[in-house]
Amino acid sequence: MYRLLFPGSKQKAVTFSYDDNAIHDRRLIDIFNRYGLKGTFNLNSGRMDVEGYIASSEVPTLYKGHEIACHGVKHLFPNQISDGELVREYWNDRLNLEKLSGQIITGLAYPFGVQNAHIRSALELMGLHFGRTVESTKSYFFPEDFLVWNPTCHHQEAIDNPSIVDTFLNPPAYMQPDLLYIWGHSYEFAQADNWADMEALCQKLSGHEDIWYATNGEIYRYKKAAEQLMESADGSRIENPTGVPIWILKDGEVKVIR
Ligand SMILES: [Zn+2]
16 A cells, blocks of 8 residues: 655645636736746637737746646637537647647646536547536545546635635645645636735745645646556555656655656
């Protein structure tokens, strides 16, 4: 028996997910960068260079150090369009965002949180392997299916109910939280005039020795690699057939399986 740890033997991970590429991403990213936090930004490639939204020329610099993911070219309801439109909405978004950012894009956030099995299978074929919903779990588990990645909570829930973050940071003895996943839209801070609340939240979450600050994709890839560890039936031997070093806690000792 062993417990999966994160890179650098960290006990838990924190990740953020923000949608819609409003100009307020600039201020949010400035906060993330100052506190050493990492996020995944879900962009609509067809809604840039217009008032209120970022310029396409900003993409490589603004989001540097963070992850870019799809959110549909035009932010359409994915369940109310033809199959062809569904493909164009995500395949073109992927092509556009890869060209703008230089990143290889493998995830998305569902517009309006809408998804179903048909949509998920189409996305899988298009090379999009994780998708965020808008269903708060208020828990700290990995998703069972990364294409139905329910976050822990929206940032407003984390602000209004501090116990979500406090329990993650200082869990009771019986609990071993893996992942705190917070999502939202940066324009919500402008609307609610609560940037200070977000800054306080980020400060509280920052600088912890036992936390891995990672993008959605980094967490996805690490977990998928960890799932490939081979453990003997008696639990005495563990082998890693991947090229990704995996940190585990076994018999009270931290080990890196290579
Ligand atoms: Zn959206």
